[in-house]
Amino acid sequence: MAKIEVNKLNLWYGDFHALINVSASFIEKKITAIIGPSGCGKSTLLRAFNRMNDLIEGVRTEGEIIIDTENILANGTDLVSLRKKVGMVFQRPNPFPLSIFENVIFGERVHGENLKRDNLERIAEESLRAVLLWDDLKDKLQKPALGLSLEQKQRLCIARLIAVKSDIVLMDEPCSTLDPQATARIEELMRELKDKYTIIIVTHNMQQAARVSDDTGFMLLGELVEFGRTDDVFTRPKDKRTEDYITGRYG
Amino acid sequence: MRKLKEFIIEKLVLISGLASIFFVILIFLFLLKEGLSLFKFVNPLQFLAGKSWYPISEPPQLGILPLILGSLVVTIGAAAISIPIGVACALYISEIAPGKIKETLKGGIELLAAIPSVVLGFIGMITIVPWIKHIFNLPTGLTALAGSVMLAFMAMPTIVSIAEDALYSVPRSYKEGALAMGATHWQTIWRVMLPAASSGILAAVMLGIGRVIGETMAVMMITGNAAVIPTTILQPVRTLTATVAAEMGEAVVGSEHYFALFAIGIVLFVISFAINVTADLFLHRETKKI
Numbered sequence: 001m002a003k004i005e006v007n008k009l010n011l012w013y014g015d016f017h018a019l020i021n022v023s024a025s026f027i028e029k030k031i032t033a034i035i036g037p038s039g040c041g042k043s044t045l046l047r048a049f050n051r052m053n054d055l056i057e058g059v060r061t062e063g064e065i066i067i068d069t070e071n072i073l074a075n076g077t078d079l080v081s082l083r084k085k086v087g088m089v090f091q092r093p094n095p096f097p098l099s100i101f102e103n104v105i106f107g108e109r110v111h112g113e114n115l116k117r118d119n120l121e122r123i124a125e126e127s128l129r130a131v132l133l134w135d136d137l138k139d140k141l142q143k144p145a146l147g148l149s150l151e152q153k154q155r156l157c158i159a160r161l162i163a164v165k166s167d168i169v170l171m172d173e174p175c176s177t178l179d180p181q182a183t184a185r186i187e188e189l190m191r192e193l194k195d196k197y198t199i200i201i202v203t204h205n206m207q208q209a210a211r212v213s214d215d216t217g218f219m220l221l222g223e224l225v226e227f228g229r230t231d232d233v234f235t236r237p238k239d240k241r242t243e244d245y246i247t248g249r250y251g
Numbered sequence: 252m253r254k255l256k257e258f259i260i261e262k263l264v265l266i267s268g269l270a271s272i273f274f275v276i277l278i279f280l281f282l283l284k285e286g287l288s289l290f291k292f293v294n295p296l297q298f299l300a301g302k303s304w305y306p307i308s309e310p311p312q313l314g315i316l317p318l319i320l321g322s323l324v325v326t327i328g329a330a331a332i333s334i335p336i337g338v339a340c341a342l343y344i345s346e347i348a349p350g351k352i353k354e355t356l357k358g359g360i361e362l363l364a365a366i367p368s369v370v371l372g373f374i375g376m377i378t379i380v381p382w383i384k385h386i387f388n389l390p391t392g393l394t395a396l397a398g399s400v401m402l403a404f405m406a407m408p409t410i411v412s413i414a415e416d417a418l419y420s421v422p423r424s425y426k427e428g429a430l431a432m433g434a435t436h437w438q439t440i441w442r443v444m445l446p447a448a449s450s451g452i453l454a455a456v457m458l459g460i461g462r463v464i465g466e467t468m469a470v471m472m473i474t475g476n477a478a479v480i481p482t483t484i485l486q487p488v489r490t491l492t493a494t495v496a497a498e499m500g501e502a503v504v505g506s507e508h509y510f511a512l513f514a515i516g517i518v519l520f521v522i523s524f525a526i527n528v529t530a531d532l533f534l535h536r537e538t539k540k541i
């Protein structure tokens with residue numbers, strides 16, 4: 001079932017046409033990778049799903065992005081609940097300069113549903129267990145999160161999203177600052193998480209896309225050139241440009 | 252030849268660097284020598300805790316408790332006014348104000364910093380002082396409150412500009428991360444930006460307070476200069492700085508009064524030093540935490 005349906009999405013930064021007629025469906029509880037050379041618009045597409053592009057001045061969008069039957073580009077979309085549902089993991093791990101515990105329950109604090117101590121502790125434990133940090137960190141929850149290793153920080157940032165029960169996790173090159181072993185472990189985590197979450201990952205790394213994703217989209221100069229099953233895209237690309245890119249002729 | 256040139260330049264730079272330290276030490280020694288001489292006549296406890304300051308009565312009474320409390324009251328008042336407004340102003344400039352207003356405000360703050368204190372004192376004298384007299388129905392408006400208000404204006408530029416720098420240097424990724432979690436703008440500011448900038452904001456506050464304690468001219472003009480122990484902020488007070496400035500000219504060199512003024516200088520020095528050390532400790536703790 002399609003979790004996110006993109007219809008004829010166009011986006012401009014001022015005069016620059018950054019996304020051109022993008023249409024695609026992202027399937028629930030699958031990992032979809034978006035690949036393409038730098039500046040092709042893949043991060044822009046990702047940031048359209050939680051409206052983070054709104055932070056940039058002079059951005060204009062046309063078209064539709066339907067998440068669970070709701071067009072999130074419509075005026076009057078509640079950005080707070082949208083961003084709660086659609087979480088984001090950034091390229092550089094960005095835990096807040098707070099304790100590990102406060103980082104995990106940050107969402108609960110800002111959405112403020114049940115702030116009782118035992119509830120917060122339960123959420124922290126569940127979320128840290130889900131990203132396999134609990135055993136390492138359970139005795140250091142009050143320590144500052146900025147003292148963690150890069151990989152732990154990135155896991156913590158994922159735990160933060162699990163804590164607010166996001167449905168969709170957007171990952172913007174989540175492993176680009178990590179070493180190969182840490183990358184492998186984060187990929188393992190992604191596979192585990194996809195039972196419960198719809199994951200969309202933007203990556204520079206084609207091997208990573210081939211390893212973890214079910215579907216793959218290839219973007220070039222703002223267009224979604226090809227979109228389909230990862231196996232098909234990598235072995236039988238329909239478009240000549242895709243073939244050139246994945247065989248390393250440019251990019 | 253080239254080596255010689257290098258050598259000379261290196262030593263010249265070294266001497267310039269040492270000169271500043273040398274002068275500080277000289278000033279400090281001079282201050283100590285003159286100030287400590289007082290304690291041949293008066294014991295230190297009597298000096299610090301003595302309740303009356305009558306330096307030209309016979310024998311002179313040199314208790315500076317009223318002066319210390321005067322400085323304290325004015326400073327606390329100024330801090331209570333300038334810290335909330337200053338930090339809020341910094342937040343507005345760095346986070347909320349749109350481009351044009353931001354530039355205008357920053358320029359305005361810089362201008363505020365450029366106003367000489369005597370001008371602030373003068374303005375205070377003809378505006379705030381009569382207002383306070385009128386509003387609170389007092390015999391005189393020359394009060395600690397008037398001093399606090401004017402000094403708040405002096406502390407504010409320091410607090411605003413340094414706190415604004417601190418907020419500006421909070422990594423953008425924190426802000427994006429918080430917004431992407433669905434936090435509102437205000438939650439992002441309150442829960443992420445302020446804690447992240449806390450050490451810088453604290454430094455801003457400390458430097459602002461440091462400026463207030465050391466300020467002389469404005470307080471001398473508008474606090475009334477009565478060396479009595481203050482019980483409310485609506486009462487004339489006399490600060491440590493104003494005392495030194497007002498009396499140094501008339502004190503007989505080598506008299507107890509003269510030495511007492513230097514001893515006040517030592518007290519001021521110790522207070523400023525304590526503030527700086529506290530600020531440093533806080534800053535240090537913050538960096539260690541991170």
